[in-house]
Amino acid sequence: MTKRVVLAYSGGLDTSVAIRWMMEEWDAEVVCVLVDVGQDPESSESFEDIKHRAIAAGAIDCVVVDARDEMAEAFCAPAIMANARYEGKYPLVSALSRPVIVRHLVDQARKFNATAVAHGCTGKGNDQVRFEVGTHALAPDLEVLAPARNWGMTRADSVDYAEKWEIPIRATKEKIYSIDENLWGRAIECGEMEDPWAEPPSEPYTLTRVTNLEPVELTITFREGVPIAIDGIVMSLADLIRTLNHRAGSTGFGRLDMVENRRVGIKSREVYECPAALALIAAHADLEDLNLERDVHHEKARLEPRWAELVYDGMWFSPLKEAIDAFVAETQRHISGDVRLRFEAPGVMRITGRRSDKALYDYGLATYDAADTFKHADSEGYVRIYGLGVKTWAARQGAKNTVPRSK
Ligand code: ARG
Numbered sequence: 001m002t003k004r005v006v007l008a009y010s011g012g013l014d015t016s017v018a019i020r021w022m023m024e025e026w027d028a029e030v031v032c033v034l035v036d037v038g039q040d041p042e043s044s045e046s047f048e049d050i051k052h053r054a055i056a057a058g059a060i061d062c063v064v065v066d067a068r069d070e071m072a073e074a075f076c077a078p079a080i081m082a083n084a085r086y087e088g089k090y091p092l093v094s095a096l097s098r099p100v101i102v103r104h105l106v107d108q109a110r111k112f113n114a115t116a117v118a119h120g121c122t123g124k125g126n127d128q129v130r131f132e133v134g135t136h137a138l139a140p141d142l143e144v145l146a147p148a149r150n151w152g153m154t155r156a157d158s159v160d161y162a163e164k165w166e167i168p169i170r171a172t173k174e175k176i177y178s179i180d181e182n183l184w185g186r187a188i189e190c191g192e193m194e195d196p197w198a199e200p201p202s203e204p205y206t207l208t209r210v211t212n213l214e215p216v217e218l219t220i221t222f223r224e225g226v227p228i229a230i231d232g233i234v235m236s237l238a239d240l241i242r243t244l245n246h247r248a249g250s251t252g253f254g255r256l257d258m259v260e261n262r263r264v265g266i267k268s269r270e271v272y273e274c275p276a277a278l279a280l281i282a283a284h285a286d287l288e289d290l291n292l293e294r295d296v297h298h299e300k301a302r303l304e305p306r307w308a309e310l311v312y313d314g315m316w317f318s319p320l321k322e323a324i325d326a327f328v329a330e331t332q333r334h335i336s337g338d339v340r341l342r343f344e345a346p347g348v349m350r351i352t353g354r355r356s357d358k359a360l361y362d363y364g365l366a367t368y369d370a371a372d373t374f375k376h377a378d379s380e381g382y383v384r385i386y387g388l389g390v391k392t393w394a395a396r397q398g399a400k401n402t403v404p405r406s407k
Helices: 012-028 047-057 069-081 092-112 125-138 157-163 237-248 277-290 294-312 317-332 379-385 386-401
Strands: 003-006 026-038 059-064 116-118 143-145 178-182 185-189 216-223 226-230 255-261 267-271 335-345 348-355
Touching: 003 012, 003 092, 003 178, 012 047, 012 157, 026 047, 026 092, 026 116, 047 059, 047 277, 059 092, 069 178, 069 237, 069 277, 069 317, 092 116, 092 178, 092 185, 116 216, 125 143, 143 216, 157 379, 185 277, 216 237, 216 277, 226 237, 226 277, 237 335, 255 379, 277 294, 277 348, 294 317, 379 386
Parallel strands: 003 026, 003 116, 026 059, 116 143
Antiparallel strands: 178 185, 185 267, 216 226, 216 335, 255 267, 335 348
């Protein structure tokens, strides 16, 4: 029996071949969903061109969804609030876009009365996990198909397959890099970078080519944890991210070269360019230094890596992630203020100032000059009692082990 499948379509070789392959092998009727999360269509193709390719490959329809503002507001904003960097580094570029796509896949599956959704991921990556776990969280009844995990074709085989079925692809048998792109940045894999010792070539970078040798200084305004303006100019978060990608990226800021642990047990060398993401997280974290009460700040710092891991591991829609979101949201009520950033080619960023009406920084308490309001004498008893346990321990048990003996 023919089954109707909604495919997450990118317009690339794999998902184009997947349309025909599922029709032939699984008797599927394929509806494509192309979710615009801020990727630049490759080689200046328009989404209309990509849509025509889907139809030429055999899809019964191809729906294009503009999810750029949704990506910014519902996915990048929480990542900023959580200072989210997987393994302390990667700001979750691809990991954030998959749940956006999943939402729309499920939505279109309902509209088209489909019984399955499909993706073009292989069996070695994280994205299959994100698509499948995400879909099942939103729609436990939908089947998830992964044709590229089943077909056993090499890239060259796929190109031949496309030729045989007259699918108008642009890809060639040699593809050097695998690039995934959205508003939050670009992830670049493959080619010579598969050797972790090899320096990444400059060719695949687009956002972080140095085109500006002048320093760029700008001020980001945050309201309740979310950036709302650059240099006082209020704009949508999607526009703010795009502007910052451009301005910070023009000085070469925003590159990462790292080895990371995939969910499936593989270490992989990854190269990213994500100027806005890195700048906004750094600025946000800096404002938290100024405004968050100490215990809340320390506890939040413990939860942040967990949040990033959950999102990386495909658990965007999960109870623990939602619970941490609630904690994080509560901490952001007073994270409003300005942070000034200075970018200098090649690729250096410094935070040069921060201010807020809600700051917990108190000049009178902090200063060493005449304006000092701190009661110094109070510290005497405070420190004595604070250190009392250690003093007792040292006297009775500890000192002989910790003080070096003179010979
Ligand atoms: N390793 C990153 C992640 O799992 C990026 C994967 C992006 N895929 C790509 N084709 N470059 O989030």
